[in-house]
Amino acid sequence: MRIGLLGTGPWARMVHAPVLAAHEGLDLAGVWGRRPEAAKELADLHGTRAYDDVEALFADVDAVAVALPPDVQAGLAVRAARAGCHLLLDKPIATTPEGARAVVRAAEEAGVASVVFFTTRFVPEAAAWIAGQAAVGGWFTAHAQWLGSVFVSGSGSPFATPWRGEKGALWDVGPHALSVLLPVLGDVRRVTAAAPGPGDTVHVVLDHTGGASSTVTLSLTAPPAASGAGVELRGAAGTARLPSGGPDAFAALTRAADALRAAAETGRPDPCDAAFGLRVTEILTDAQTLLDAGRP
Template sequence: MRFGLVGTGHWARVAHAPALAATEDVTFTGVWGRDPARTAALADEFGVRAYGSFDELLADADAVEFSVPPDVQAEYATAAATAGKHLLLEKPIALDAAGGRALTDAAAASGVASVVFFTQLFRPEVRDWLASRRAAASEHPWEGGTALTLGSVQREHGVFSTPWRLERDGGLWDLGPHALSILLNVLEPVETVAAHEDPLGTVHLVLGHRGGASSTVTVSQNVPAAAGLSYARVWGGAGHAVLPEQPTPVVDALSTAIAELTAAARPGAPAHPHGLEFGARVLDVLVRAQDQLG
């Protein structure tokens, strides 16, 4: 399958482009970005074509991989889906409900396959843990969970201090999807959302799940670097279960996502469990939380 990459920033260079170059049975055709100089530099580094326009990239691709801000992704991915191109997306899939709805509608109308790269969900150690948690739930349903993810992008600054993370609540929109991707794969779908943000920029969510379970999410991109931390756990009749360490490199996880998109794009293949439908469920929680935070 021929893949084109949209995006030329740090994450495109250290994760997306290397994963495309390393994945078997994939042809990395080239890259397009809004900055021609950065497009040329990234294309030269990986020995692929630097496209002069998005339409030129679409003409050469069967699938498009995105590494751009969520609102930009939603616009261009909607156009790609309308053109019949399969989609490998970053999380969150959009920055508002309208953008997410337009994207999911376009993909459904065209029948294209999609995968959203929730990093943890493509690491084998996390997949094994989630599978065992779901198996345990058949005998002892999980009654609650918590996820905490703390980063320092908005305080310390660095390669991930990009405008959309600084202008938006980076804790909720950048880190929130990581936490939600775990809880939504163990507990039942979210029915209610309550949100609070403290003066230091930490966001707290209380989620009510179908069936009566509840969970909490705590996220921030404004803590000191020494306070950075990420963990998740669920509890119920089987006791407590803590998310394990995740040694699988990001590029390997992303290569898995690329390979699984190619499989999902085959005629008659089922939709990927972490495609746009799952991405839309995560976006719905983020939007409802943002509405409360104002």
């Protein structure tokens, strides 16, 4: 599968380009970026071509991987799908339900496959745990927390990007929490509460179709010693916790690329396709609406 990379930022440089270039089932055919000089530098590093015209890249590849801010990703994903390219997207796929629906509609109309890179879902241990807990059922409540220190003074994080600073933890790490909770507890019937905490921290309460409720705590401004992610379930079967340990982003993206190839070859949608990405965007939007309504 010939694949093009859209984006030249830290995630593209550190993860996407190395993984796509090394993948045995992919040919990294080109790189496009909003800064042509950065696209050339990244393309040269991996022995491929830099494109100034994104439509020319679409015409030359079977698929695209996107490592761009979500508001930029959505429009380009629509154009790529209409050009017949399968989509390996980042989360969230858009910052509005309308933008996410446009991506889903374009992929469906073009008959192309889509996979959204929810990192945890492509970690084997975590994926097995999620499937196992969904099969157990009977969960009463759950708590998920994704706490990062991206915007803590002195962190020097390469991911302290403008879109994360603007949208905050809800939109950056909220998708990770939802990607675990939804397949276990069922879809969200209603976001019942959303409240701010220190920094960009938010607390969200969800009512699930399976009958359980969950709380989600998210932050990109947590003290480094408090950072980390986890999910705990409580129900008739007792207590279950998501396996600890940070995901290997390289291995996870490799598996996401494998999932895209499988979906393209078989025509069977992946569980983490653009339609699932749309549902995550809708839930995040409901939470954001409650947060905004509660601000003075």
